[in-house]
Amino acid sequence: MKTPINWAQYIVENENQAISDIYSEHRSSFIGWVKNNSNCDEDTALDIFQVSIVILYENVIKGKVTELENVGSYLFRIGKNKLLEHYRIIKKSQHQEIDENVLLTKVLNGDSTNDNVELIEKIMSAVASLGHPCKTLLENFYFKNMSLEEIATEMNYKNSDTAKTKKFKCIQRLRKLYS
């Protein structure tokens, strides 16, 4: 397995391989650590591990983290916070029979009291139904913060102006789909 000096850069340059490496390298120790430090079962520990990886990924993609030498230590820090959130949500729910999928969505999405949750879920399904290339284009621009030039190159558009026009049309399609 490659051991890069800067994991953040590795994730940006080769996200699939980097995430796969992080997953394999830290899976056992992370799950063991969660189980030893909480009363979570294996499945919950695995969920928290997977969500933590996604959060790590987002923090890197969004540029919140640009230098990351010890990816394991950073992943465990995220995991600790997610574990605390997990307990807060369970405490709030006031019963243990909580659906793990609901819990996972809440942990991933943060504040569950957001009034717009239903609306955002509608938008999410609209984004999913956009399909390629609109979904990819919008995610590349608004989530991955790729420039129009980068998008044009990656998605084989003539130039950045074409990418810009396509992007606008995709947003308008999305507006129509969810409204």
Added chain:
Amino acid sequence: MKEEQKLELYQNIIDKLLNNESLSELEMQIVKNDTDFQTYKDEFNLLNEGIRRSALQTKLAEVKALENKFIPASANVNKPSNRRKWFAAFGIIFLVALAYLYTQINKGGSYDKDFLLADNLVPFTDIDGTRSTDKESKVDAYGFYNKRDYKNAIIEFEKLLKIDQNPKHKFYMAVSLLFVNKFEEAQDILEDKELQNYKKVPVNYYLALSKIGTDDPKEAIQLLSNPTIPYPILDKKRKKMIRILSR
């Protein structure tokens, strides 16, 4: 201005704001005074959040799919057909080992310690009856072990033992060390008091093998002569090894 042109202008302004780019005078005015722009911006913020969560959901699905790499390894190890294969392999290796030993002894030479170690050690997950790979956290270590990739098995057992000091893991760590001829390190583990009291695996049999590895056949004979618990599958081997070593 046509509706579409207006929306395109709004979108350009929003994109500039997101990327911290400077705005023209006209754009500044729109941001400050145009109520339609504010409505569009509020709507876009929701769209943007939906795009973000959709991207995260996709990524989470990809991350979850990585788990599939781990499941087949644990599923295969416990299949009865695999167990039968292991026992068959064990039998063949044992017969070959005996034949080789027989020819070596008849030549007048003594036991071949490397040969003894290499050919008498077999995966033991089946013999002790445990299903160690049921728990996914152990899959790496036992997966490599059963694939006879002992160098990686040792690395994974080291990690596993940091989390879980289960004597069974210690035992398989020691057996893996024997496979790569790290006899003294294996002995350190096998002589551990907790492992000595662990009756589910033939600790002393492997400790004896490690003693052969460190040129201590007398100690090996002693260990083989006094098995702490009987292991029928090893009993014949044990007795034959005593005979060979005694010569």
